[in-house]
Amino acid sequence: MKAGVIGATGYGGAELLRILQSHPHFEIEAVYSSSQQGKSIVEHYPHLSDIVPMTLEDIEPKEIARKTGVVFLATPSGISAEIAPLLLQEGCTVIDLSGDFRLKNTNDYETWYKKSPAPKEWIDQAVYAMPELNREQIKTKETKFISNPGCYPTATLLGLAPLVKRGLVEENSILVDAKSGVSGAGQTATFGTIFNELNENFKIYKVNAHQHIPEIEQMLANWNYESPITFNTHLVPMTRGIMATIYGKLSADVTQEELLELYSNFYKDEPFIRIRPDGVFPATKEVYGSNYCDMGIGLDTRTGRVTVVSVIDNLMKGAAGQAIQNANILFGFDETAGLQFTPVYP
Ligand SMILES: NC(=O)C1=CN([C@@H]2O[C@H](COP(=O)(O)OP(=O)(O)OC[C@H]3O[C@@H](n4cnc5c(N)ncnc54)[C@H](OP(=O)(O)O)[C@@H]3O)[C@@H](O)[C@H]2O)C=CC1
Numbered sequence: 001m002k003a004g005v006i007g008a009t010g011y012g013g014a015e016l017l018r019i020l021q022s023h024p025h026f027e028i029e030a031v032y033s034s035s036q037q038g039k040s041i042v043e044h045y046p047h048l049s050d051i052v053p054m055t056l057e058d059i060e061p062k063e064i065a066r067k068t069g070v071v072f073l074a075t076p077s078g079i080s081a082e083i084a085p086l087l088l089q090e091g092c093t094v095i096d097l098s099g100d101f102r103l104k105n106t107n108d109y110e111t112w113y114k115k116s117p118a119p120k121e122w123i124d125q126a127v128y129a130m131p132e133l134n135r136e137q138i139k140t141k142e143t144k145f146i147s148n149p150g151c152y153p154t155a156t157l158l159g160l161a162p163l164v165k166r167g168l169v170e171e172n173s174i175l176v177d178a179k180s181g182v183s184g185a186g187q188t189a190t191f192g193t194i195f196n197e198l199n200e201n202f203k204i205y206k207v208n209a210h211q212h213i214p215e216i217e218q219m220l221a222n223w224n225y226e227s228p229i230t231f232n233t234h235l236v237p238m239t240r241g242i243m244a245t246i247y248g249k250l251s252a253d254v255t256q257e258e259l260l261e262l263y264s265n266f267y268k269d270e271p272f273i274r275i276r277p278d279g280v281f282p283a284t285k286e287v288y289g290s291n292y293c294d295m296g297i298g299l300d301t302r303t304g305r306v307t308v309v310s311v312i313d314n315l316m317k318g319a320a321g322q323a324i325q326n327a328n329i330l331f332g333f334d335e336t337a338g339l340q341f342t343p344v345y346p
């Protein structure tokens, strides 16, 4: 299957190329750029020098449709909203990594992203695709447009799903304390991401205003958890990794043993989910460079609250890895194809 990557010069794009390069069923047919057309991708990313030295091409939807069977959009929010409809109209199968097609309610998009939403007809066609939670919907023959989930929502929703789907969390009790490495902010430096600001520092940002809050709440509402969550994000001086520490008040008497059993059973057939044994909690390095989401679960018997720790690599399970997992499902390939990376450690 011939694949194209738009936004190939970005971090998400580079990670897609790293995976696609050795994927057994996809081959990189073309890479696209809005600012570096005519240059080789290797000039921008020398670490990719063993892929065919590919020249970055102009984003021409007709030509992209002619050349590729699937196109990955690793472009910023606001940009995907413009490009995806043009590609879909030409008959492309599109996997979009941005936040532009995740929120079904366009008012939510305007409120949280502070931008104009994508056309509603295309938002309605996009399948919000987190394989562990809605695999069957991704598999349907009509699916031509995947909206890949956000990095924080991936770690958070995978951590919450077993509890919330079983109705084990009290309304108005979920708090999420999330931390990310700096590659989550993409490759363009801002004041907050320069070395002096990051080094030996630890910062909270977008307090109670992160654009991933409505994405998480949208899915929780599908599981009949209707109340808002408290969700905050922190920037950690590391390159990759997300840790979501999730707290919720339990609505029934359950033991630590039962909680571990619940999580182990819920994810027992999932190739990319690993549940730690009793008393063990994952660290971000334990998933670095891989498509895993690792979790640890701890019951606090004094407060009746549960703590779930969920870690992913933001560029893998949080972006490019999940996008390839979705593409594998969409095209009927083995879901783990091209994604069997053991984490890089230490
Ligand atoms: N980084 C992460 O961990 C995650 C990122 N995402 C999402 O994935 C997408 C890509 O993120 P990331 O790779 O980090 O971002 P980067 O900023 O690293 O790269 C984005 C790329 O988009 C391209 N671009 C910028 N403006 C335009 C434009 N007007 N038209 C076409 N292309 C444009 C640029 O390439 P060029 O100038 O060559 O066109 C740029 O390299 C974003 O929507 C992000 O929110 C989602 C989950 C996690």
Ligand SMILES: CC(=O)N[C@@H](CCC(=O)OP(=O)(O)O)C(=O)O
Residues within 6 Å of the ligand: 077, 097, 098, 099, 100, 149, 150, 151, 180, 181, 182, 183, 184, 185, 211, 212, 233, 235
């Ligand atoms: C560390 C960092 O800055 N992370 C970004 C993640 C953005 C992202 O992935 O944007 P989407 O909304 O398109 O998913 C942030 O918190 O905004």
